[in-house]
Amino acid sequence: MLKILKYVAAAIAAGLPAGAAFAAWEVNMPVGVTELSREIHGLHMLIFWVCVVIAVLVFSVMIYSIVKFRRSKGAVPATWDHSTKVEVVWTVIPIAILVGMAVPAAETLIKIEDMRDSELTVKVTGYQWQWHYDYLDKGVSFFSRLDRKSDAARQLRSGIDPRTVENYLLEVDNRFVVPVDTKVRVLLTSGDVVHAWWVPEFGLKKDAFPGFITELWFRATRTGVFRGQCAELCGYDHGFMPIVVEVKSKEDFEAWLQEQQATTGTPAAQTAAAPATSQLETDAALTVARAE
Amino acid sequence: MSTVHTHVDTHVHDAHDHGPAKGWRRWVFATNHKDIGTMYLLFSLAMFFVGGVMALIIRAELFQPGLQLVDPMFFNSMTTMHALVMIFGAVMPAFVGLANWMIPLQIGAPDMALPRMNNFSFWILPFAFTLLLSTLFVEGGAPASGWTMYPPLSLQTGPAFPMSIFAIHLMGASSIMGAINVIVTIMNMRAPGMTLLKMPLFTWGWLITAYLIIAVMPVLAGAVTMLLTDHFFGTTFFSAAGGGDPVMYQHIFWFFGHPEVYIMILPAFGVISEIIPTFSRKRLFGYDAMVYAIASIAFLSFIVWAHHMFTVGMPLAGQMFFMLATMLIAVPTGVKVFNWAATMYKGSLTFEPPMLFALAFVFLFTIGGFSGLMLAIAPADFQYHDTYFVVAHFHYVLVPGAVFAIMAAVYFWLPKWTGRMYNMKLAKTHFWLSAIFVNVLFFPQHFLGLAGMPRRIPDYSTQFADWNMVSSIGAFGFGFAQILFLIVILQSIRGRSGVKATDKVWDDGMPQGLEWTLSSPPPYHSFEVAPEVK
């Protein structure tokens, strides 16, 4: 039964983005480019259709009553006012449906929380209002903030039409670059208030707190540029701290990394303020963490 | 509810019975539950408009991408104040006003149990909101960290900070006193024979709501007190450096916050359970189950709070527990929805304004409930959280939910209060405009959220432009419709719209309960001689 529902969901899901030509009128969650995002999308469509089916049933009874049992049509009210049997039925059936829903949800949840065997670990720090990326065992780190064109256009009464700016509010100066097909573990923290790191195509969102580290992981299955935004109110420019992830092929990523390591001038130099974590130590720690 | 036979003669007054005091003293020194109820309702109406204007400022800025009207800080202030004003100023006081008016009438009591405290809990409110709203004019602006006031961001608030915290303390004190009054009135002042399981459902909904209020408002007071001391006195409840945790605030806040949302919906359930049977001319289906459902929802509401915090990195077991507990709430809520549908089934329906609003409530609240259920699926919530999908969810349960229920209640009991029927035609127009525009306003927000638009942002990427424009148009349409509401009420209060209401008001409907045995309007002191309920 669940399987069938899942197929139905997948079929519809595949159908919905057909309207993607009208990208602006987008109505649904992206399927995304990671295993987790696809599973989450599946859960989303499953629960959505469960709700639709129940809604259709309940609403039909109501609409039928509204149309059929009108006083103006001479309807005479019945005198019954309860039925234990029916009430038991409509308590038990929803419970069954919910259990059916909870099982796949729990499975996905367990996968999401499984941080083991990550291949690349990046510490991401939120600041008011920019992100800092630190490739822990690679000695590469840099800040990433709203791109200049967007920044100019978004000023109060700037006179610049946002529609003329490409990727308005969704472009940064330094992109977060990761390799494809690699389990990337993101360690999140914050330098001031709570922020949240979110790229819809990766399916996950996690809050970043000052003084604590929260974690998430993703494995992008294709290359490309994926955009997201800070998703926790963090003050004045909360709306203006985008996240842009560029997923490169493994070779391109290595090349990029080496270039970064070599040209300490840009953009890593700007990050002198950020504490550099000793590579050796971190390696050791990661080994410990992986083993747990 | 089982049938209520009453033997009362309330139209005979003792010669020495005092009417209301004259002039301003009647209101300022009031101890009469109807006067206080009226003040609550009018106050709440005013706050609805104040909060609504703020919402319109939000929607106006979001009409198109780019920043046209307000600075981001002011925008955040609007979001924050809009929510605080709507929740603590509009919806909660409206229900307290209804409780004041109707509970003594429904249980056959002369007044609320503690009349002076009743006045106190009302009069604190205008002062609390003066304090809160005046922060708009202080240096640094009003609080702008959202109604949830998460630290450390909320600790960055300027001089407005202590003012808003104390305003919340005052609102809390007011609602705790109001809740104590409701509990004591219901537990102590019922007419002979009015057993608990004969009480009208509005009274039931309120009884349980009052328990929720007493249990959680003090916790909110505690949470904001900790914010205050973290800000001014060097405590570190919410700072890792000292061994605290910002997430701890969120736990304490949502321990209050989740029951709070049921505080705004349980009395609404009560209202709907009174109106649907009346205009279906059929007794409520499954009275007992309805009562138990309210009780179970209230109970569950204490153990689901962390579904607002799936993204904070809780341990897996915690996420699991809160996901499952949250999903369970759909069961008793479902019982309510099904029972309302069953009440209508094989009834004899008419569609006066209260019924129209009640029907819209059932349809649209259910939609809001379904999106709630979707949010409860923790993995999916990683996508939904802090997007407009959440905004769509809670406005569906709050606006066509709680607010429509309040409007339904007002249209249901207004003739009882004023003694005159109101302008049905205008009220129906108000309904249809509201029902249509509320969907234009909030339905597209589901799409925006799913497509990835975060909440609490003053400007957005161009891909979100179209649905935002639709939503803003809906907002202005909905706002316009509310002017009609105001007109209907004002006309009715000033007695412009003629027809005298009978005692039963909805004569050929089937209004049950003691309130319909009194005259319209009821005598100043409701049941001076307790009616006998069999």
Place this chain on the structure above:
Amino acid sequence: MAHADSTHAPTDKYYVPHSSPWPIVGSIALFTTVMGASLLLNDAGSGPLVFTLGLVLLAIMFAGWFGDVIKESEARVYNQAVDRSFRMGMMWFIFSEVMFFSAFFGALFYARQYSVPWLGGEGSKFFTNYLLWRDFEASWPTNGPAAVGGDFEVIPAFGLPAINTAILLTSGVTITIAHHALKAGNRMLLNVFLAATFLLGYLFVYLQAHEYIEAYRELNLTLGSGIYGSTFFMLTGFHGFHVTVGAIMLTVIWLRCLKGHFTPTNHFAFEAVAWYWHFVDVVWLALFVFVYWL
């Protein structure tokens, strides 16, 4: 007092006061007080003045409001139903106070069970400790990984706090004796034991103040001593405030007893304060166990 005139007010009629100025005075007083407090916290010059004015108004309100109630009570306009309302009202008020304290106990338990161990790298929070607070080891008491407020010492449970426990427990006994005396009509015993109760209460507050001074002066334990100082002072502070309020209420009740108020069967105000006192007592026991001892 429309219904108070005894000719027309049979005792089966629920007393509804006709109008009262006190709630509005109270609202203005509260507003003035918190406005004053805001000004104080924002370092505005007018703060102390406005705040004091608010407190004075509050005092006037309490005196006036309770004065009215006492008058009505002594004029016997309250029937049993009214008395029941008062009792229920007081019970639920105390319950709301319990929930207020729960918030702070919740903070204490959360810190001890979760945040401090997490900062020490427990559970899924390995990196929190490793990357951010490398040298921190979880323990209790603690002022956190940044040692906020500097080194401090704690007050041992079995010194002054144990004495304070004994004092409060004794006061719980004395008030019960006073209550029995009231019911038995023994006014002398009542007055003596009631006085003993509030004197013990004031003694408790005095010792607590002493303890605070020692904490600040000798132990460097302050409100700013990280999460330990925060929970310690907020919990014991709010409790101490409640003891003070309770002791003042007991004093007022004592004065009323001296004036001959209350009867063996009718003494709601006495009982309300007694409940409150027991509540304060129970909170202290929880404090003693979870804050000082364990």
